[in-house]
Amino acid sequence: MKIRSRAVCQSCRKRKYGCDGKRPACTQCLKAKITCPGYEDFTFVLPDSSNSRIVLSNASPNHSLSQTALMLQPGSSTKSLMLNFSTFWWSTDEDVVALVNEYFTPDQGDFWQDLCPDKSSSTTCSPWLEVLPLLLDRSRRTSRSAPLLSESLRTLGYSIVCKGYKGSTRSQWDICRAQCYSKAAHFLNRELTEGTGVCDESAAAIMCLSMAELLIPTSNEGWIAHIRGIGRMTELCGPRSFTKPISQQLFMAFRPLIIVEACLSRQDTFLSSYEWQTIPFSLHEAPPLQMLLSHGSVLPSILRKLQSLHLFSDEVKDSLAQNILADLLKTLQELDAWEHSMQSAVQGPLFWPRTACPAPQTVNDSLQLSLWFSSLPVATSLSYLWAFRAVCFRQIGQLLSSDLVPASCRDTALACLNLPAIEDCQKKALAFHSMICQSIPFFMQDEMKFYGVSSVTLPLMLTQTVL
Numbered sequence: 350m351k352i353r354s355r356a357v358c359q360s361c362r363k364r365k366y367g368c369d370g371k372r373p374a375c376t377q378c379l380k381a382k383i384t385c386p387g388y389e390d391f392t393f394v395l396p397d398s399s400n401s402r403i404v405l406s407n408a409s410p411n412h413s414l415s416q417t418a419l420m421l422q423p424g425s426s427t428k429s430l431m432l433n434f435s436t437f438w439w440s441t442d443e444d445v446v447a448l449v450n451e452y453f454t455p456d457q458g459d460f461w462q463d464l465c466p467d468k469s470s471s472t473t474c475s476p477w478l479e480v481l482p483l484l485l486d487r488s489r490r491t492s493r494s495a496p497l498l499s500e501s502l503r504t505l506g507y508s509i510v511c512k513g514y515k516g517s518t519r520s521q522w523d524i525c526r527a528q529c530y531s532k533a534a535h536f537l538n539r540e541l542t543e544g545t546g547v548c549d550e551s552a553a554a555i556m557c558l559s560m561a562e563l564l565i566p567t568s569n570e571g572w573i574a575h576i577r578g579i580g581r582m583t584e585l586c587g588p589r590s591f592t593k594p595i596s597q598q599l600f601m602a603f604r605p606l607i608i609v610e611a612c613l614s615r616q617d618t619f620l621s622s623y624e625w626q627t628i629p630f631s632l633h634e635a636p637p638l639q640m641l642l643s644h645g646s647v648l649p650s651i652l653r654k655l656q657s658l659h660l661f662s663d664e665v666k667d668s669l670a671q672n673i674l675a676d677l678l679k680t681l682q683e684l685d686a687w688e689h690s691m692q693s694a695v696q697g698p699l700f701w702p703r704t705a706c707p708a709p710q711t712v713n714d715s716l717q718l719s720l721w722f723s724s725l726p727v728a729t730s731l732s733y734l735w736a737f738r739a740v741c742f743r744q745i746g747q748l749l750s751s752d753l754v755p756a757s758c759r760d761t762a763l764a765c766l767n768l769p770a771i772e773d774c775q776k777k778a779l780a781f782h783s784m785i786c787q788s789i790p791f792f793m794q795d796e797m798k799f800y801g802v803s804s805v806t807l808p809l810m811l812t813q814t815v816l
Contacts, residue, residue: 357370357443358370358374358375358377358378358385358386358387359386359387360375360377360378360383360385360386361375361377361378364377366482366486367443367482367483367484367485367486367487368443368482369446369447369450369478369479369481369482370443370444370446370447370450371447371450371454373385373387376479376482377482442485442499442502442503443482443485445502445503445505445506446481446482446485446502448506448509448510449478449481449502449505449506449509449557450478451798452509452798452799453475453478453560453798453799453800453803454475454478454798454800455725455796455797455798455800455801456796456798475602475800476597476598476599476601476602477553477556477598477599477602477603479598480549480553480594480595480598480599481502481553483595484498484549484550484553484595485498485499485502487550488550493548493550494536494540494548494550494551494554495550496532496536497533497536497537497540497550497551497554498550498551498553498554498557500529500530500532500533500536500554501529501533501537501553501554501555501557501558501561502554502557503529504526504529504530504533504557504558504561505557505558505560505561505564507522507525507526507529507561508526508560508561508564508565509564510522510526511523511526511564511565512564512565526561526565530558530561530567533554533558537551537554537555537558549595549596549599551582552579552582552583552599552603553599555575555578555579555582555603556579556599556602556603558575559572559575559576559579559603559606560803562575563803563806564799573610573613573614576603576606576607576610577610579603579606579607580603580607580610580611580618580619583600583603583607583619584619588624588625588628588629589628591628591629592628592629592631592632592633594633597629597630597633600629601636601639604620604639604642605638605642605733605807606807607620608620608642608645608646608648608649609807609808609810609811611649612648612649612652612740612811612814612815613810613811613814614649615649615652615653615655615656616649616653617649617650617653618646618649618650620642620646621646621647621649621650625646626643626646636726637687637690637691637694637726637730638726638729638730638733640687641684641687641730641733641734641737642733644680644683644684644687644737645680645684645733645737647676647680648680648737648740648741651673651676651677651680651744652740652744654669654673655673655744655747655748658670658753666753667753667754667755670748670751670753670754671753671754671755671758673744673748674745674748674749674754674758674762677741677744677745677748678745678762678765678766680737680741681738681741681742681766684734684737684738684741687734688734691727691730695723695724695727697723698723699722699723699727699731700720700721700722700723700727700728700731700788701720701721702718702719702720702721703718703719703720703721703790718787719787719788719789719790719791720784720787720788720791721791722788722791725797725800725801725804728788728791728792728804729804731788732785732788732792732804732805732808732809733807733808735781735782735784735785735808735812736781736785736807736808736809736811736812738777738778738781739777739778739779739781739782739785739811739812739815739816740778740811740812740815742774742775742777742778742781743774743775743778743815743816744815745762745766745774746771746772746774746775746778749762749763749771749774750771759771778812778815778816779816781812782812782813782816785805785808785809785812786809788805789805789809792804792805
């Protein structure tokens with residue numbers, strides 16, 4: 350018997366559209382500029398001692414699903430969705446999408462606004478979440494990667510549920526997660542082996558598995574393996590494959606992951622080429638964060654060259670070192686230009702000390718050196734900007750401290766950076782790392798959900814590794 354999903358609004362159900370289950374209005378209705386009619390109302394009835402199953406029945410009009418769940422288990426709306434998901438083994442993919450959206454997507458507020466006021470902001474925090482319902486619907490109609498996407502999505506859903514439980518209950522959901530993870534890996538391996546795995550649905554599936562690994566790591570390099578796989582898949586597709594709206598949304602989602610992983614492993618990335626920086630955005634202008642990532646995409650190659658300097662003769666080594674120094678200085682200039690451009694698009698300061706604004710109740714009063722931001726996109730972009738700058742200053746300091754750079758080049762570099770001594774390069778790198786740390790309270794607000802944590806994790810991981 351087919352179970353009707355509780356996370357599909359009446360309009361999407363009638364039109365047979367993929368619904369993300371957002372409240373008070375779903376994304377499909379918002380995009381169509383129609384009034385979202387809402388969702389079917391249900392209530393939970395707690396099981397008695399003679400029957401361990403949960404009974405589902407129609408609720409009164411005054412009680413929504415979330416309200417009833419909150420009465421049973423006090424807490425955030427995410428916890429109510431976790432209860433909804435974990436008590437019904439037959440939860441549909443739409444239910445899991447609603448759970449993932451609720452867990453990842455920040456609450457709509459003043460802090461979630463686009464960098465450019467004249468452009469409508471995304472309805473979710475992450476591009477890949479916005480297209481997930483569409484991909485689920487398309488995979489069912491075309492039978493393309495449907496089992497892979499479903500099992501990967503459920504792996505992520507069970508990861509979220511596992512984070513909310515401890516003890517024997519956690520062990521139960523860990524087993525469910527492991528089963529879905531195993532199935533997803535099997536489907537992914539089969540599609541890649543058969544050559545049918547290069548598509549939007551496969552990319553979204555790998556993104557789900559990557560997020561599941563970040564939530565509950567199965568190994569130290571689990572998420573790295575997924576990112577390398579999606580990077581290879583992206584490269585095989587070519588840049589023109591990501592000019593279409595859905596493909597571009599996915600591309601923008603895993604692009605920072607690929608670049609940060611390449612920096613950590615000190616390996617070249619295809620994303621540094623001019624074609625990959627321009628062609629995917631030939632039809633739609635790149636957002637500020639994506640423009641920043643284009644500037645930072647050269648860093649993995651620079652780090653690899655620095656790591657391999659010892660393999661060359663002294664004469665070649667000196668020449669390479671000077672070229673690397675020039676590339677680092679050029680990158681810093683591009684980062685400065687990007688910051689000036691973003692500042693011109695935002696009214697007021699981009700960030701300020703926490704003491705200059707009212708302290709949110711969710712922030713610990715002992716954190717006196719916190720930084721606050723004009724919006725969440727600004728905070729995310731600046732955390733990457735500071736991470737890229739920290740990498741540049743750290744590597745410049747190491748080069749200037751070595752015998753590979755002549756005194757004349759050393760003096761010119763310091764003058765260009767407006768620094769009096771080589772030691773100040775390391776101080777600048779540490780300062781940018783500290784600024785990322787000081788921004789953590791902003792990202793850790795309850796309203797930011799898991800998006801806040803994930804936004805600052807990668808830049809912080811990058812600076813900690815380099816420093």
